[in-house]
Amino acid sequence: MKGSADQSVSLSLPADISWVPLVQSVIENGAPVFGLPRNKAMMLALSAEEIVVHLAGIARGTRIDFRLEPGGWHVLCKFSFKADPSDLWAMNLVTKTDVLEEIDNLGLLVAVRAVDGFTLGLEGETLHLTLRKDRDYPVVKPGPIEPVDTRGDLTIVRDPEPELIKAACIKALGIYTRDVVPRSFVTPGMVVDMVEQMDLEIAIAVDEIGVLAGMICWQASSEQGIGFSGPYVFVKDDRAGEILTDHLINTVARTRAMGLFSDSATSSLVTEGFESLGHLNMIQTDGRTVKQEVWYRHLKEDVGASVWAHRAYAEFLRTAYDRQVLMRDLKIVEGQIEGKGERLPERSVFSVELRADAGKATLSPMVTGLDAAQCISRHVETLLRENFFNIFIPIDLAHGWQAAMGQAIMDNGFVPRMVLPHGGKSDVLVFQHG
C-alpha cells in the first residue's frame, strides 16, 4: 500500500536509441517481479521502446528520468524530463514533424495501443508521461441477482475483508447495468488491490446478521474534487442507499475536498442532497447513446470566486452559475488565441487521458500556441479514427490562457456541456465533441 517502502526501479539516461535495450530489459525483468505476467511485461516494454525512440527523435540527448513502479494492481512506467514549453509540441498524442508535413508522427499513439492507461502532464517545466499496464485477474460474469430482505439495523463494515469486497462487486454487477458500474468490478481481485493500494475507497453496509446490503466507492478526481460511483444496494431496504451516501459524505466532509461528483450514480442515490449538473451524451461501443447525468454536491459553503471566461461561452457560464446559485465574477478574456500582439508559441500542446473501453478521450490544454485550433482538429480526427467517440476538453477557469482557448475549441465542433464547481484549481468548464 501507499506509504510502504519504495520498491521502484529507476534509471537516468539520455534520450538516445542506444539505451532502448536497457529500458526494455529493466521492464521485461522488473515488471514480472511486480506481478505482471511475462506477456504483459513484453507489451509494456514495447510501448516504452516507442516512447524512448520518440524522445530520441524529438529531443536527442535530453536527460530522461525513468521509473518502473509497482502499483499493487498495475505496473507503471514513468518518464519525466525537462523541456522548454515551446519545444513540447512533439509530445502531443498526434503531431506532425513539421506543420506543413503530411506524414504523422504516431510514436506515442502506437505506445498507447499496447497499454491500459496513458497520461501525459506538465508540472512546471517537467513533462511527465506515464504508461500503465494492469495485472491479470480472474473475470467474473454474474447473472441477474435479485435484492434480498434484511434483518435489523444496517451498519458500515470497518475494514472489510477481501472476500466481502469481491462479493459486493459481483452483487453490483448482477443488479446494476454496466454503465453505472466501474469496469474494474468485473475483476473483483483488482478492486481488492485498488482498495489496499488506497487508489479506491469503499464502504460496505451489512445487516444485523451480516447480509451484504450495499456498497459505495470513491476516489479523488482532482485536488478539490472526489468522484464516486453507486450507491449499489443489494437489499430491499431503502435505507441502504442513504446510509452509504451519508457515510461517504461524512467521511470526506472534513477533508480538503470541496465537492463530490458522479457520472455513474445509481437510481439508489438519494438525489435530494445533490444537484444535477446536466447530462453527458456517451456513445457506446454498440453505437447507442446513453445520457449520463452528472450529480454534484458541495461539501463546504461556497464563498464566491472570480473566473476567467471567453465571450464565446460567457452566456453559457452565466446561465449555469445562475442555475447553480454560484456567485462568480466573470473576467472576460479579450480576443481569440491570436490575440492582440501577445507572443504565443507557434504550437500548442495537449495532455491526453484515454479510456479505450469507454471510447473516451480527455484532452487538457498544457500550452497554448498559435495553432490551437489546428492542433485540436488533428487530435479529433485521429481520435475518431481510433474509435474514441467521446471526446472531452475540460478547461480550468482559474487560468486566463485556458479560458481563451474556448473559441478554438468551439470552432472544432465542441459544445460547452457543464460547469464542475471547484473541479480543478477553480471551476472547470467541460466541452464535449459533437
Add this chain to the structure above:
Amino acid sequence: MFWCFSMDNIDFTCLVPSYIQTFEPYYPSKPDSELIRLYGVDHLHRLNNNENALGPPPEVKQVLKTFAPAVVPVYPNGDCFDLRQSLAERFGKNTDQFLVGNGSCEVISSVIKAFCEKGDNIITADKTFAVYEWVAEFSGVEARLVPLKNDGFDPQAMLDAMDGRTKVLFVCNPNNPTGTYWDRDTMTSFLNGVNSRAIVVLDEAYCEYVENEDFPDGMALMDQYPNVVVFRTFSKMYALASLRIGYLCAGDEIVDLIRRTHTVYSVNTLAQKAAAAALVNDGPFIEATRQMVKQAKTLLCNTFDCLGLTYISHEGNYIMVKVPISDTLMYRKLMKKGIMVRTMTGFRFPNWIRISLVQMPVMEAFCNAFTDILRGSDNHGR
C-alpha cells in the same frame, strides 16, 4: 541588476510533519461586505455563528465607550490578573484556578499540548464542535470519535473507547450543534467510570442558555472530581465574540500543568476589561437573551412543523433542521436573500443547517425566505 533567488524548486513540505501534510486548513468565510457584493444583496443577517444578536450587556458598552486611546500602546496584563479575580469571586474559586485565552479555541490547544504526546489519544464525539478533533490531529494526536446516540454524547461508548493512552475526553455540554446535554446523574456516572484515568474537559460554552435544574455545573463538579476541566466563553451569551475571550477553570494542580503550554499576552486589554464588566450585573441581560431565544425557538419550531421537516431543538441559542436539498445549496439560496446560516456537512450532518436564534423580525425574515425556497417560489438552483 538585482540579485534574484528562484524559489520555484524548493519543496517545503519535507520540513513538515506527516500529520500536518495531510491536515486540511480551515478557511473562514469572506467579510460581510464582500459577501453582500457577491450575492447582490443589501443586507446580511448572520445566523451562522450562534452570536448573541442583542449585543453586549450595558456594562460592556460603557467600557467600550470609555476605553482610553492612551491604553492602546501598552501591553495587556499577561495573564488577565483582574479578570481572573472577577471570575474567582464569581465562582468561589481562587485566581490560580483560571486560565484565560484568546477564545476557548486557545485553551483547547493548551490542554492538548499539556497532556498529549505522540501515540496518545483524545476522545470526543463525531458530531460536535470540530476544534477538539482538529487541534488533536494537527498536534499529531489521535482523535477517537464516538458516534452520537440519540443526538447526544454516548457516555458508555466513550468509556469503552478509552485505553492506556487516552489523555483527554472532551464533552461538549450542551452539545453544539444538537443542544443535547448530560444531566447530573449521567455526568457523575461518567466521571466515576473515568475514575481519574484521564482529564475530562466539560465545554460549557452554551451553559448560560440552559435553565433546567438537572444541568450539571462543572464548576461544582471539579471539587469532587479533580480531573475535571471546565471551558467557558464570553463569545456566546455575553456577545463578546469579536474580542475573542474564553477561559478554563480546574483544580490548582491541573491549571499549573496547563499553564506551561499556555500563551501569555494573547488576550488584549479591551477584551479583559469587557469580560470583567460583563460579569458585574449579568442577570437581567441573561434573562433578556433567554426570552429572545425562547420566542425565536417557538417560531422556528412551528414553521418547521408546518413544513413537515425534521429538526433538533434542545438547549443553546441555535436549532438544526434537515432540509430536502443539500445544505450547501440551501446556504447559497438563503444568501441570495441576505440570510447566512451554517451548513452542517462539516459537522457530519449532511443536509442539515443550523440557525442561530435571534430577534423576531430577523427570525420572521428567515422563515419567509426559507419557506419561499422550499415552496419553489425561488427559481435558482433547481
